[in-house]
Amino acid sequence: MLTIETTQDTFFLKKNTINCKGKLLNLDELVVMGILNLTPDSFFDGGLLNNNQEIIExxxxxxxxxxxxxxxxxxxSRPGAAEVSEKDELDRVIPIIKLLIKQFPEIIISIDTFRSNVAKQAINAGAAIINDISAGNMDAxxxxxxxxxxxxxxxxxxxxTPQTMQEKPxxxxxxxxxxxxxxxxVNELNKLGINDIIIDPGFGFGKTIEHNYELLNHLADFEILELPVLVGFSRKSMINKVIKTTPQEALNGTTTLNTLALSKGANILRVHDVLETKQVVDLYKKMKVNTI
Incomplete structure (x- = not known):
């Protein structure tokens, strides 16, 4: 097993700032990323937003x-999800990015896509971050x-891939x-001059329940990469299969895992439930401030 020392006295110097279109974001502050799914078939909230006003709200x-x-x-990107054409993906996300930039000029948007053309058009429309589930493997x-x-x-x-990832990982x-x-x-990206990189271990993506919890248990070992860490547990089956809940009942389980992840060095929590997650962050930060 990996036994890298990752206490506060570690010699690793984690890069915890990113430049979002001229706005320097300090990830040491612990960041909540809210999920906005514009798909009809996402496992928890697919098809719930039916018009622009609902999206704005x-x-x-x-x-x-x-x-x-x-x-x-x-x-x-749920396991076994149907293919979506690039045109359909663009039609879903680009108008909404433009809408939100107009409505909330200071908003920081990340585009969740593995397609380079979707990423480029989203950034040109006002998004500031690319979130790629394939780390470049699905688009050269x-x-x-x-x-x-x-x-x-x-x-x-x-x-x-999303279609095959849970077939006996x-x-x-x-x-x-x-x-x-x-x-x-990261080495490949650094050689290209790309340094604002965030890593996501991919909980639930091509991993069994045991793999997911082993990764969580060793999340602090990712300090060796000296990069910010994003985690996404929100209402996933790694919670529901253990405590026998549905995605709709999995808020408490999500909160528990988010708390554990913060204690092991996570910088960004990607979630459906922002208010509850921000409360976790605030309580965790208060505990850290008062730790001797």
Missing amino acids: KVQKMLSDGATIIDIGGYS NMFATVKELQVPYIIMHMQG TYKNVTLEVIDFFAKK
């Missing part, structure tokens, strides 16, 4: 509740696009293999 609430970033996606042009755009880039680990040592995956990707 949803985003207004997330921002008021404490979201720093709004993550917009038009392609469901993605790294070059990120280099051209010079925006922060979230890379996630996934074994397989196998690892000899999931923590070591995921860290090695990121080390190689």
Whole structure:
């Protein structure tokens, strides 16, 4: 098992600031990323937003509740999700990005896509971050696009694709293999001059329940990469299969895992429930301030 020391006295110097279109975001402050799904088939909130006014109200609430970033996606990445054409993805996300930039000029939007053209058009429409579940593996042009755009880039680990990822995922040592995956990707990105990188271990993406909890248990080991860490547990099956809940009942489980992740060095929590997550962050920060 990996046994890297990651206490406060570690020699690793984590890069915890990113430049979002001229706005320097300090991830040491612990960031809540609110999920805005524009898909009809997402596992928890698919198809719930039916018009622009509902979307504006949803985003207004997330921002008021404490979201720093709004993550917009038009392609469901749940296990076994149906394919979505690039045109359909663009039609779902670009008008909404423009709408939200007009309504909330200071908003920081990340575009959840593995397609370089969708990423480019989203950034041109006003998004500030690219969130790629495939870390460039599903579009050979993605790294070059990120280099051209010079925006922060979230890379996630996934074994397989959304259509195949839960078909018997196998690892000899999931923590070591995921860290090695990121080390190689980060080296490749750094050579291209891309340095604003955030890593996402990909909980639930090509991993069994046991893999997910082993990764969470060793999340602090990712400090070796010296990069901000994003986690996304929100209402996922890794919660529901353990405590026998549905996604609709999984808020308490989500809160528990988010708290554990903060204690192990997570910087960004990607969630459906912003208010409750911001409360977790505030309580955790208060505890840290008063820790001797």
